Amino acid sequence: MASRVALKTKSKGAKGGAKPADERSAVKFLKEWSTWTIKKAKVITHYGFIPMVIIIGMSSEPKPSISQLLSPI
Template sequence: MAAKASLKIKGKGGKGSKESSSSKYEVFKDWTNWSLKKAKVATHYGFIPLIIILGMKSDPNTHLFQLLSPV
């Protein structure tokens, strides 16, 4: 016989309405954590390029070499 995979529901057993509201909360929590992790990565890798782009568009106009040189 083939074994069937069973799904286990986290949390306490009880009425269906509690489980559905709890699962909605878990889904919201998972999406929030996922989106914050993605935002953290985007901020981490996008901060320095953003500063360079803003520096190149500032007045007076500067070149990339001028922005990156220490002098």
């Protein structure tokens, strides 16, 4: 696993606007959410691609049989 380096910053009170800790937690939340979304999208794509091809193939003209859709020739 990769090691992480934590940087400590000094804040100058409430005058600076948003707290650095709030910004870091927002960035961390965004990274976690995007990672979770990408993982779910990979699973959906993996299990949904073949059924999608079959459904699109069955609704095209001329109507092929299921064996014609699944055969490699």
